[in-house]
Amino acid sequence: MSDSILGKGIDRVDARAKVTGAAQYAAEIAVANLAHAAIVSSPASTGQLSAIDTRAVERLPGLLRVLSFQDAPRLPGAKLQSNPNDRILQLLQDDLILYADQPIALVVADSHECAEEAAQLLSPRIVSHTPSVELASEISRAYAPKTAGPHGPTDSRRGDPDSALQGAAVRVDQTYETPTQNHNPMEMHAVTVVWQGSEHVTIYDTSQGIFGVRKKIAALFGIPVDNVRVISRYVGGGFGCKGSPWSHVALAVMAARVVGRGVRLGLRRSQMFSLVGFRPRTVQRVVLGADRAGKLLGIRHELTSETSRFDEFLEPSAVQTRMLYACPNVATTHRLVRLDIPTPTFMRAPGESSGTFALESCMDELSYELKLDPLELRLRNYAERDEQEDKPWSSKSLRECYRVAASRFGWEKRSKTVRSMRAGNALVGFGMATATYPARQSAASARARLRKDGSVLVQAGSQDIGTGTYTIMAQIAADALGIPVERVTFELGDTTLPETPVSGGSQTAASTGSAVRRAALELRHKVVTLALSDPTSALHGMRVDEVEVVDGVLQSRARRDKKDSYSELMARAKEPEIEVELHTPEKPERARYSCHSFGAPFVEVRVDEELGEVRVTRVVAAYAAGKILNAKTARSQLMGGIVWGIGFALLERTVRDPRSGRVVTRDLADYHLPVNADVPEIDVVLVDEQDPYVNDVGAKGIGEIGITGVTAAIANAVYHATGRRVRSLPITPDKLL
Secondary structure (H helix, E strand, C coil): CCCCCCECCCCCCCHHHHHHCCCCCHHHCCCCCCEEEEEEECCCCEEEEEEEECCCCCCCCCEEEEEECCCCCCCCCCCCCCCCCCCCCCCCCCCEECCCCCEEEEEEECCHHHHHHHHHHCEEEEEEECCCCCHHHHHHHCECCCECHHHCECCEEECCHHHHHHCCCEEEEEEEEECCECCCCCCCCEEEEEEECCCEEEEEECCCCHHHHHHHHHHHHCCCHHHEEEECCCCCCCCCCCCCCCHHHHHHHHHHHHHCCCEEEECCHHHHHCCCCCECCEEEEEEEEECCCCCEEEEEEEEEEEEECCCCCCCCCCHHHHCCECCCCEEEEEEEEEECCCCCCCCCCCCHHHHHHHHHHHHHHHHHHHCCCHHHHHHHCECCCECCCCECECCCCHHHHHHHHHHHHCHHHCCCCCCCCEECCEEEEEEECCEEEECCCCCEEEEEEECCCCCEEEECCCCCCCCCHHHHHHHHHHHHHCCCHHHEEEECCECCCCCCCCCCCCCHHHHHHHHHHHHHHHHHHHHHHHHHCCCCCCCCCCCHHHEEEECCEEEECCCCCCEEEHHHHHHHCCCCCEEEEEEECCCHHHHHCECEEEEEEEEEEEEECCCCCEEEEEEEEEEECECCCEHHHHHHHHHHHHHHHHHHHHCCCCCECCCCCCECCCCCCCCCCCCHHHCCEEEEEECCCCCCCCCCCCECCCCCHHHCCHHHHHHHHHHHHHCCCCCECCCCHHHCC
């Protein structure tokens, strides 16, 4: 197209369906003769379940079934894990209690109200043990996991960091802590299940990874993968907790099979704190050594984090330290501590969000030791290549991010002296940090179909978790085909469509987007070839490279009067539609480069000196993330990440009672999140960046980079304002008074 739709900030194509209520979520699917299920949660953290007393519920009108370890169907794949990201589930297969609120029974009834009432009335008999749920009490038993997942080895080392740190003229050695946090998307987890016979099942799930759910359920119930269909057309937020299939999904599938009816199961908000993962607590020691000029000589970053007794999840918080700054001597380690808690999981920018708090806070501390501007310290240690991987960057515009954000923020007005800036009765502080996140791509497939009227249907079994996938995929296809975006319909969220990866790790635009682009380009080539071979076409006999497509019209580049449209071609075609389906692997060129997004958040805070209340009053952040596919949805994603960073720094913390192991901050009254009054003006700058190596659409994921660095920038601003360095999040008034 002469005026490309790609990159424009168009409105979401699914917006009308959402605001009018036409968009149906997993808990809204209409199913005939629907039954409802509710999970009975364990009041104990560890122990053994001896029995479930059902006498109090047996006469409830509408009660269909109570399932527990005593009579639940045995599942052949209950202990299987198909990949390292697959969780071990609790599916009523034994009498062991491993954590508080673990599912210990399932009630199925004619109505939601009856199921919930019965779940509350059931009386479990438990022999309980004293739990251990505090990281500090078990830290001496920390161990090294096998890997840091997709980030590579658990530990890393280059050069001789011990000698370098020992000989450094200036050294900072500090420990930073981040708390346990929970995702709390607006849409709570829910699932609606319908069996067709005993071997085929359809699952309407609120999921970030429908193909992972399909594989997990097939393995658990011992049926072919093709017999499981998972549908998730709309997701009301996920942020990582909906990336893996959890116990409630399989329990709903079990219940529907047992009662022979469709079953719906939705989690309560309190259950969201125990049954679907969380960001684990971290303790991070960071040691930086530099010469008097501010050049880094050595870095050490040591992480200890929590996981469950029965499964393993690692928060890889030291991985960005391996590549973010130029330094010849770097060591990183990751260690885990097993506790009587549920298994943690991925939460927006897992590793980098908590890890950049520690690293970027320590960099700020080093700048004060050196009496050097924090931005200047980062520029003096700017990494021109990935020194850990010994590879060039596929692209890197971090210098420009620093320059643009600092200029728009007014960083030059910052006083070097702490506690020296005021606005009325408030102390004012400026802080900044570096943001980064890997630019991933996975193999994906897509289908493109030109219909009789010249419109195009594009399909891929991806998920839209609120990020705008429906919209950007339509834009990618329209751009490749040379047609208006209004002529493209994009369908997703169904395992009968071509397979794509999980919508996590900021890879959907890169992975599914590349597949959509290739399929659309191949469809375009197929149609152009059809026109050139059609004796009745004005383009007959031309070469493919002599034809361009503008607004759905194929025309000669040399003679604009020679043209043919998609709709006219299809009217003459013998087939009702032309279809292309392609599988797109990871781009081979990526192997030669290190692929990352970068950014620079600058923050102003105001601190009430008497009350210790911190307010973020201004944020300016610049990001370089390759090709921006939709400027409006991109800014929205980055602003959302920054808001998460404000919550991370100042508010969010999941608290467990050490005596019972139960979460006590189990609703949105006690688990604090930023509201409108907590969020200032946020100025997001999109730095133009071209990257021919990262993937076919040239885009780097932006769903997660927005949260990275923000927590440190806020903590650094608080120090600049008050002279108090808070190294344990969240930054609450008691830590400043």
